Amino acid sequence: MNLDINQIALHQLVKSGDSVLDMVLRDSLLPSNNRVVQEMMVELHRVYSAKNKAYGQFNEDSEFANAFKRCRKGNDDFLSFTRRATAGLRDELIKYPFAESGVLLFCQYRHLATEYLLIAFLNSCNSMRVDEQLDLSITHHLDINHVDIVARVDVTEWETNNESKRYLTFLKGRVGRKVSDFFMDFLAASEGGDTKKQNRDLLQAVDDYCAEANLDKEQKQAYRQQVYSYCNEQQQADECIELKQLSEALPVFNEKNLQQFSTEQGYDIADSFPADRPTLRQLTKFSGSGGGLNINFDALLLEKRIFWDAATDTLTIKGTPPNLRDQLKRCLG
Template sequence: KQHVEVTDDLELSYSDHLDVPKMQLAVRIDLTQYTTQPELHRYVSFIKGRMGRKVSDFFMRFVGCEEKVDIKAQNKQLIAQVDDYLATEQLSTEEKQVSRGVVADYYKQKIASGEDINVSELAAKLPKNEEQQSDFSVFNAHLEQPLEPQFQPDRAALKPLAKFSGQGGGVTLSFDRNLLGDKVHYDPVTDTLVIKGIPPNLKDQLSKADKD
């Protein structure tokens, strides 16, 4: 992509640059990682965009490598394990939400800097069990399928940290986590969800439909 800038002599200078955010297919090879720690198989990473699985697979075959770490699965597993870990600690709902906010901030920082998620680094930011000398790293290590020590962050992982969402049977729902128990109440016995304070635009639609 071409861009223009003004030089010190007040002249226009034209130059080309890579528009990275709009890249759909790209590969990055970390030569330092390849030279120093090739056994980790972490020296190749991809931008696969929304080109579809077939195109992504073709691109990987073209480059001549195979996927060793499922990034989306690792990120999804991390968020699930954070929830499981917080559930084992004696924390209030507010404290759990604060911890999820810490994880979200950590994710945003790593995405912005282009760095990997580091499980040990993240563990240091989460509550610890001082009596048992245990933290999230220890919790992860004792799981049947522990997380990789490091992996690329996936922006999609941020959503479940802040919201509950789901769809099925023609119904799509999404609401902030902090509303559960306040404006949103779930009864597991009757499998019902009660929402207090319906959004005005939805309320207006329902009112009009009720008059039809």
């Protein structure tokens, strides 16, 4: 992966009481050309790029944004900027009952033609290690694969497009814990749009477009599959869905493409917006859970192996998966 680290700093917050977080601040930056440092950032970039993200922007009075601007202009050095930012995060985090110890990472890096500033709060995990003498010991490692307190600034977009509202991305917190709230307060940023709604509106426009074109079931599903393939590729590449680009890649019906249709019908779909994987899955799969049932199947199976009777609300499945069939046989004798 072509990833060039410019500057990277690590600091630590250590919980020493019910509402006390001590800071452990580094006196120097990490060496950007160190192999371990580079491998860590490549993995963090990969993990973050694969996650569903919300988009936002800095508030006008964001001290974090203003401090980074001073750093970019050479009026402050990167290490001092990160040390003060760590103190700011500590002051914000102690307001919440779920405050825990962790490592705060700041990294300014370039991937392809884009420059980024990534800020992540990483937890540590214990694991077992076997040494050269085949003795076991406990070691600590950063839990990068499960990082969920992280934000990234597209510095290139931020500095070149004054109208942009999506140069900042972040992960929303887990249900029941306002994890993202304190991080957004720390950054003094706000969400710049409803990603799920944009994706839902796209799906509705696709279905209505297929209906207006009088596509049969196979044609409609093939069209939905093409939409999903494009959106999935964009999501995997950490790129936004471009409505114009998507429309040009799809078949045209009734002499107007999907973008023209959505504009005529008054859909409030942005020209560019991030992909939301759970929403997009509805293009190719049916799924639902409740009452002890959890059902998930490919849309192509509907009316071939799976049939729904709306009058009786009955789902009939012809040909069960072998492992399910074996369980049923064992259970029912």
